[in-house]
Amino acid sequence: MQIINFILDLGPTVMMPIIIMLLGLLFRQGFPRAFRSGLTIGMGFAGIFLVISMLTSNLSPATQAMVTNWGLHLDVMDVGWPIAAAISFGTPIVPAVFIMGLFINVLMLSMNWTKTMDIDLWNYWHFIFSGALIMYLTNSAILGIIASGITIVIILKLADWTQPYVAKVFDMPGISLPHTESISWAPLGILLNKVIDNIPGINKIDINPEKIQERFGVFGEPMLIGLVLGAFIGILAGYTVESVVKLSVNMAAVLFLMPRMVRILMEGLLPLSESGREYLSNRFPGKEVFIGLDAAVVIGHPSVMAVCILMIPITLLLAAVLPGNRILPFTDLAGLPFCLLWAVAPSKGNVFRGLIISTIFMVGILYIATDLAPVTTLMAKQVNFPFPEGTAAISSLDGGAHLIPYIIFKMVGIFH
Incomplete structure (x- = not known):
């Protein structure tokens, strides 16, 4: 645990460059090139x-402000993904899941059962969360560890499937996203998109930031979209004119800066990806490997950000009107891009x-x-x-987005 905690305490901006540099050396990049790739990726993650x-x-x-203005009162507090991560890392199965996770990934790669090399060690907490749910349900650490292992296998396979x-x-x-609360919803998102393909009229509607920019020029750029969406949220929050303007400019900055930070990240990843393909093709002809990363590297896409900002008031409305919902969305509303990525x-x-698919996702997330x-x-x-203070029960939207762990949890619950 001391070793694992030391690694985790470094954070992604330090941990990822070290991992990337070691992989670069493994792929015969040479120290200067491997060091530069790792450091560049660290700068990209820091920016993101x-x-x-x-x-x-x-x-x-x-x-x-919206929660207060709309008078929402629900008895389960959304405490956010950082608390879910902290709770997961506080469980006794952490060392076993880390060791098992690395072993499963290496085994599946060597046996050609997966193409994803998951280097996103920080987000192993997703797998631990799955095991922790089962452990507290059954009072068995062994069953919890097994549940974590099943989750790892499923997530790696989903990462392969969605890489295109x-x-x-x-x-x-060359990048895949083995990010549990995101990719768990990919099959449903792909299915719903195919359903919409077959609905006359609806299937012709295409609102895409790239097409908007082509049509409206500078007024269709992502930063202008962010400006408008920021003003919309500020007005719904009942902000003053000054606060609305500030929020608008900051949302414009987010949509402007995020793609640039991702480009910095890719500047470091591309040399590693190229050398990795060359190294593997020389030793294992025909073998392809994807680098598994945090979904943070793609959430800055203008469409993802636009949908998720619009989903904030929709999520609050759903929480208020859905019968049986008890969770009050709060902390994780800013993290919706991670939960709704595969709706876009x-x-x-x-x-x-x-927006249509995200609304369906969010109904499920709130109930879970x-x-x-x-x-x-x-x-x-x-x-x-x-x-x-005053909170008797807690949960999180991010926890509700862990669909694969939840399915495993319910299946075990049936037989327990």
């Missing part, structure tokens, strides 16, 4: 997380379809988060999580 922090710090007060979308829609060849990708960035509240609350108490 700075922009995400900017997004969160601006949207969180706006969503809190990552390459075509987000222009990231299958339609190749069509914002109209993205509500259903997980008792076990999430129990897990939080076991690791001495300090509950917000």
Whole structure:
């Protein structure tokens, strides 16, 4: 645990460059080139997380204002993904899941059962979360570890299957996204997009930032879209004119800066990807490997950001009107791009379809988060999580987005 905690405490901006540099040396890049690739990727991740922090710090007060203005009162508090991660890392199965996860990935790569080399070690907490749910349901650490292993295998296979979308829609060849709360929804998103393909009239509607920019020039650029969406959220939050303008400019900055940060990241990844393909083709002819990364590298896509900003008021409305929902969306509203990514990708960035599919996703996420509240609350108490004053039960939208772990949880619950 001390070794694992040391690695995790470094954070992605330090941990990822070290991993990338070691992989570069393995692929015979030479130290100077491998060092530069690793450092460049670290700078890219630092930039991405700075922009995400900017997004969160601006949207969180706006969503809190909307909750207050709309008079929403629900008894399960959305405490956000960082708390879910902290709860997961506080469970005793952490070392076993880390060791098992690395072993499964290496084994599947060597046996050609997967093409994804998952180097996103920080987000192993997703797999631990799956195991922790089962452990607290069954009081068995062994069953929890097995559940984590099943989750890892499924997520790696989904990452392989969806990689063509990552390459075509987000222009990231050789990259896959084994990110549990995102990719768990990919099969449903792809299915719903095919259903829309067969609905006359609806299937002709295509609202895409690229096409908007082609038609309207500078007024269709992502930063202008961010400006308009920021103003829309500010008005719904009941902000003053000054606050609306500030939020608008900051949202414009997010949509402007995020793609540039991703380009910095790709500047470091491309040399690694090329040398990796060359190294593997020389030793294993025909073998292809994808580098598995955090979904943060693609959430800055203008269509993803546009859909997710629009989904903030829609999510609050759904929480208010859905019968049986108990969770009050709050902290994770700024993290919707991670949860709803695969509502947008299958339609190749069509914002109209993205909104329809995201709304269906969000109905499921709210109900799953509500259903997980008792076990999430129990897990939080076991690791001495300090509950917000007046809060008896907690959950998170991010936890509700862990569809594969939830399915495993419910299946085990049937037989337990």
